[in-house]
Amino acid sequence: MRAITDTMIAELIEQARQLPRLRTIYRLHEHEEPVQRMVNALIPGTYTTPHKHENPDKVELFSILTGKIACLQFSDSGKVEQVFVLDAAGPVKVVDIPPRTWHSLVALEPSAVVEIIQGPYEATTHKNFAPWAPAEGTEGATEYLHELETIIHNWK
16 A cells, blocks of 8 residues: 655655646556556646547546646647636645546646556557647747636636
8 A cells, every 4th residue: 555645745746846837646556557647746837739539538526735727628620618616725626637638738737636547558559749839838829828717717
């Protein structure tokens, strides 16, 4: 058995703060396991390209441990359809994402979430990236992230 402590979470967030991508994971599973389990630390400014899990279809779940993140759901054309703000101090704690659902995470504060997704991980089939969104690290990604942040802050 393993426990995730407040100290571990704080250290993971600090590690994420030091990395160029402004995020990191603490993996709880072995690569070949059928269920992937990890703690993700995300710092505001990190960009996760909108994506979905299909072929193979995978269910994904995020549960907030500390901080605040937004999970966005998109239409097939890239329109934001839903915004869920997971907040350790707020009412929403978990988002469960069905297969074939375009989604992305946006860190609103330094945060840590538990992620559970079907495995095993295979890099070539794990994510289908949205054709309408800039890829991480490419021109336009920072501006697109700012657009998403504006949508989140204005979401009703």
